[in-house]
Amino acid sequence: MGIFEKFKFGFQKSASNLASGLREIIIKKEIDDKTLDKIEDFLISSDVGVEAANDIKEILSKQKIDPNKEVLDEVNQLLRNYILLLMKSLERKDFFSFKNRLNIILVSGVNGVGKTTSVGKVGKKFKEGGHKVLFSACDTFRAAAIDQLEQWANKVKVEIVKSDPGSDPASVAFKSLDEAKKNNYNQVIIDTAGRLQNKKNLMEEYKKIAKVIKKFDDTAPHEVLLVLDATSGQNVINQVEEFNKIIPLTGLVMTKLDGTAKGGILIATAKKFNIPIVALGLGEKVDDLEIFDAENFANAFVRPN
């Protein structure tokens, strides 16, 4: 499957939802105020967010619809253009390229969003690009969490640094960086425990991991990735806000887009924050991670079907 096909497949549910929703609303040859309101409400209910839905309504209200064209086609085209304009600058295709130093990536997020899975998938992409990759098992709360990362390390054939369950995550991070330096790794990906953004003690622990990384290299962590679950709706906005306050984020990974009709949350996030979108999780398997591409996203999300 080509990259666009993967986007199409992953966004199937969201695209069908959008297409059938708009088809139901746009029944006349023109767009009157009532139709505009309905479109806005529908977009909000699809998690596109109030701000973006409002922008889209404004654009539609100003647009002269060509009477020789299908209104629905015109609306789809405007939507696609809006998404592309909003999201193009948030691409981070350089994320997977070589850096002329050891690259240290900290991965964070609330419980169960897909952090460990994303570490595995991102590791595979680096590995395919010829990088020397090390996983760091800093979720030391549960033995199962360490095992899970180890399974991913085996699957994608990269090395892992781990410690006993219950040990200090910051010390595991330090041990990993030490190993990476000694053995010339060029990517270290640090998996952390899930933590709710409003749990003070857990956020303190997260800060401590970052502090230890900084002690090792004052320019690090070079990447701070927040993993978000597309099925958690508008909660995502608060998660980005709070994690970004603790350690400024350099990128987002949005997972489980394959499992929701509300992929519009990616648009809401893009509208609200100027934080790049590194990759999208479009399934549970190792290759179900796509580097974010605004055009592919716009075309996969808005399409007649």
Ligand SMILES: Nc1nc2c(ncn2[C@@H]2O[C@H](COP(=O)(O)OP(=O)(O)OP(=O)(O)O)[C@@H](O)[C@H]2O)c(=O)[nH]1
């Ligand atoms: N459908 C789908 N499932 C996903 C995706 N990413 C992760 N998952 C699933 O989500 C579940 C949780 O994934 P994990 O990677 O363990 O999540 P985590 O954030 O590390 O969880 P904790 O460490 O417990 O906080 C697993 O069943 C994954 O297979 C995705 O893009 N699509």
Ligand SMILES: [Mg+2]
């Ligand atoms: Mg995990």
